[in-house]
Amino acid sequence: MTIKELIEKTGWKLATPTLDTSAEIVGAYCGDLLSWVMGNGEPQQAWITVQVHANVIAVALLREFSCIIVADGANVTEEFAAKAAAEELVVLESGLPVFESAKKLVELGI
Amino acid sequence: MESILHKEYTVVQDDYVNAGKVSSDIKSTLAEIGISPKVIRKIAVASYESEINLIIHAWGGKVFMDVNDDGSVALVFKDPGPGIPDLEKALTPGWSTASEKARGMGFGAGMGLPNIQRVSDEFNIESSPAGTTLSLLFRSPV
Numbered sequence: 053m054t055i056k057e058l059i060e061k062t063g064w065k066l067a068t069p070t071l072d073t074s075a076e077i078v079g080a081y082c083g084d085l086l087s088w089v090m091g092n093g094e095p096q097q098a099w100i101t102v103q104v105h106a107n108v109i110a111v112a113l114l115r116e117f118s119c120i121i122v123a124d125g126a127n128v129t130e131e132f133a134a135k136a137a138a139e140e141l142v143v144l145e146s147g148l149p150v151f152e153s154a155k156k157l158v159e160l161g162i
Numbered sequence: 163m164e165s166i167l168h169k170e171y172t173v174v175q176d177d178y179v180n181a182g183k184v185s186s187d188i189k190s191t192l193a194e195i196g197i198s199p200k201v202i203r204k205i206a207v208a209s210y211e212s213e214i215n216l217i218i219h220a221w222g223g224k225v226f227m228d229v230n231d232d233g234s235v236a237l238v239f240k241d242p243g244p245g246i247p248d249l250e251k252a253l254t255p256g257w258s259t260a261s262e263k264a265r266g267m268g269f270g271a272g273m274g275l276p277n278i279q280r281v282s283d284e285f286n287i288e289s290s291p292a293g294t295t296l297s298l299l300f301r302s303p304v
């Protein structure tokens with residue numbers, strides 16, 4: 053499934069509206085401890101996290117995630133969204149807890 | 163084995179804002195010269211973890227990258243202190259002295275050095291109060 057299809061099916065907010073959303077999502081990784089994410093994430097996954105700061109963008113790009121999904125209503129600041137957009141990292145906001153966000157992905161076959 | 167490409171970077175203590183820049187440049191440089199994506203992914207993990215350690219644990223430091231004529235990539239991370247008193251502990255998964263500030267951002271799982279060790283083909287770390295030097299080698303599959 054592409055990021056675009058995920059947005060259509062969930063109504064989750066796209067915090068980086070200027071970016072292309074045609075990338076495939078292949079699986080997902082949930083976590084907030086950056087070294088666990090670095091060590092266990094895989095390219096093309098969606099990364100579900102409640103961490104919202106510049107280092108998350110760096111990790112997501114180095115790990116080649118297709119997008120990050122900010123869960124639990126963690127505050128996506130304008131500054132964060134702008135930095136992510138500048139670095140071409142797609143950011144979604146699910147507004148749901150981590151578990152519910154992951155469950156939704158499973159229901160959609162990701 | 164001879165170096166065919168050499169790069170050096172400086173990493174500044176507590177510079178969370180620029181954290182990852184060095185790793186990102188290493189990654190794109192290696193992609194440009196055609197190192198395989200699989201090897202680059204390992205290098206990205208190791209260089210990010212090492213770069214962050216210079217920022218959050220050391221007083222900043224230097225990074226040296228060499229691409230050798232056999233396709234292998236050598237990375238050296240060198241800092242001026244304060245050093246690691248007990249290397250065995252530092253290499254134990256889960257062991258961390260990260261500050262509250264670093265932990266608040268999701269660092270401090272004590273998984274950085276174990277991650278680096280796992281993805282690198284050669285791993286060597288030397289430490290004293292005068293500083294820590296981490297030397298890594300990544301081979302390219304033939």
Ligand SMILES: Nc1ncnc2c1ncn2[C@@H]1O[C@H](COP(=O)(O)OP(=O)(O)OP(=O)(O)O)[C@@H](O)[C@H]1O
Nearest residue numbers: 087215219220252258259269270271272273274275
């Ligand atoms: N360059 C360094 N200088 C001084 N101490 C270091 C250095 N690198 C690592 N350490 C010490 O080794 C410990 C373990 O490092 P490691 O990278 O494995 O975990 P961490 O940085 O604490 O957490 P994580 O990497 O999971 O965010 C650190 O907590 C720190 O005490």
Ligand SMILES: [Mg+2]
Nearest residue numbers: 211215274275
């Ligand atoms: Mg670390």
